[in-house]
Amino acid sequence: MIVYIGSFKQFSTGGKRIKNMRILHTADWHIGQRLHERQRTDEHEKFLGWLLKKIQEYQVELLLVSGDIFDTALPSSESTNLYYRFLYRLFDETNAYTVITAGNHDSARHLEAPREFLKMGRIHVVGLANAADDCVVVLPPDNPRVAVAAVPYLSESDLRHLSYETETERNERYREWLKMFYDDCVSAMPSELPKILMGHLFVQDGQVGDSERNVQIGGATATHVSDFPDDVSYVALGHLHRPQTISGTDYPIRYSGSPIPLRFNETGYRKKIYLLELSDDGTLVRDEEIEIPTFKELCTVEGDEVSVLSDAMTADWRGKYVQVKLKLDAPRVGISDEIRKAFSDRGGDVLSVELELPEAKQGPAILVEDMKRPAEIFEQFYKSNYDGKTPDETLTQTFRELVQMVEESE
Numbered sequence: 001m002i003v004y005i006g007s008f009k010q011f012s013t014g015g016k017r018i019k020n021m022r023i024l025h026t027a028d029w030h031i032g033q034r035l036h037e038r039q040r041t042d043e044h045e046k047f048l049g050w051l052l053k054k055i056q057e058y059q060v061e062l063l064l065v066s067g068d069i070f071d072t073a074l075p076s077s078e079s080t081n082l083y084y085r086f087l088y089r090l091f092d093e094t095n096a097y098t099v100i101t102a103g104n105h106d107s108a109r110h111l112e113a114p115r116e117f118l119k120m121g122r123i124h125v126v127g128l129a130n131a132a133d134d135c136v137v138v139l140p141p142d143n144p145r146v147a148v149a150a151v152p153y154l155s156e157s158d159l160r161h162l163s164y165e166t167e168t169e170r171n172e173r174y175r176e177w178l179k180m181f182y183d184d185c186v187s188a189m190p191s192e193l194p195k196i197l198m199g200h201l202f203v204q205d206g207q208v209g210d211s212e213r214n215v216q217i218g219g220a221t222a223t224h225v226s227d228f229p230d231d232v233s234y235v236a237l238g239h240l241h242r243p244q245t246i247s248g249t250d251y252p253i254r255y256s257g258s259p260i261p262l263r264f265n266e267t268g269y270r271k272k273i274y275l276l277e278l279s280d281d282g283t284l285v286r287d288e289e290i291e292i293p294t295f296k297e298l299c300t301v302e303g304d305e306v307s308v309l310s311d312a313m314t315a316d317w318r319g320k321y322v323q324v325k326l327k328l329d330a331p332r333v334g335i336s337d338e339i340r341k342a343f344s345d346r347g348g349d350v351l352s353v354e355l356e357l358p359e360a361k362q363g364p365a366i367l368v369e370d371m372k373r374p375a376e377i378f379e380q381f382y383k384s385n386y387d388g389k390t391p392d393e394t395l396t397q398t399f400r401e402l403v404q405m406v407e408e409s410e
């Protein structure tokens with residue numbers, strides 16, 4: 001085992017450093033996330049293995065992870081194990097420093113509990129931050145070349161409650177607080193060092209996907225591009241799952257996005273990490289995206305029964321998660337199972353079948369006293385709702401069984 005503590009391996013000659021600093025930016029890992037009850041551990045494990053290789057391949061000296069490390073505040077032992085195994089390999093198999101911040105999904109206290117211990121392994125974790133001083137990390141400690149403001153998710157609920165305040169005023173005060181926080185961070189940094197800011201927040205103009213909707217990202221509480229200070233080289237953000245650079249400043253304000261698609265609607269674009277090279281004077285001499293391989297494909301199949309079944313039978317679905325959106329003229333018993341089987345016969349795993357039925361028309365009122373048997377009422381109801389079609393035998397049989405169950409239970 002090779003251990004380098006406190007300083008990078010020296011690459012320069014004659015004592016004078018000439019090398020720029022290589023940095024990787026990632027965020028929103030959401031370790032422990034489940035998709036329709038399927039565990040994603042395997043995908044996360046593959047991603048972390050791939051990330052470690054990239055760190056070695058590019059001789060990365062600083063890894064930035066901008067929040068939402070875990071999907072839940074109390075991650076399972078399996079998720080925790082995966083995370084710490086990765087951190088150990090970072091320490092053991094690379095020379096990189098790492099800065100990790102808590103996102104809104106993480107428990108800030110839980111994440112930073114081993115803070116002092118991890119620091120021995122060149123890993124800096126910031127969960128809670130009451131002031132800018134809690135966030136500023138200068139690296140390497142004995143020969144500083146970069147200053148990082150490791151700002152975690154700052155919750156609006158941390159703002160002092162003022163009873164006379166309107167919601168708009170409170171939102172404005174939150175925005176002002178974030179702006180001041182970043183200004184304070186820059187003031188707390190040695191002025192001669194290149195400066196990188198981290199954050200887990202929503203910047204106005206960022207594109208929002210479905211999987212972030214459950215958090216407070218409304219436009220009202222959004223940070224504005226103009227809220228970020230001058231004299232910064234890069235802003236490494238987390239929170240939005242689509243990789244994107246927000247324009248409006250002379251340095252990149254960027255979301256790396258999540259490394260794996262967390263929902264079916266996160267599949268129309270490639271997932272990425274960002275590789276930066278920072279010169280001693282704070283210039284970004286390299287700014288590249290690296291596409292993350294797809295470790296598991298998420299597919300959406302849409303159409304009527306015939307087209308969906310033909311898709312199921314003509315393609316190779318091995319190792320893929322499938323979401324089916326099925327258009328039907330009338331409800332049909334057992335159709336979901338039929339579709340699941342068709343895909344699984346070719347290796348696919350159907351996670352959900354959404355049925356899309358024509359809107360039920362208001363049929364003529366049926367006079368119950370005219371009818372003798374519930375089955376007749378059912379048939380008339382069905383005909384009036386589905387263009388005069390008769391329910392098929394399976395559906396009629398199911399209805400009879402249902403009536404029987406109700407009668408027996410009475």
Ligand SMILES: [Mn+2]
Pocket residue numbers: 028030068103105239240
């Ligand atoms: Mn997230």
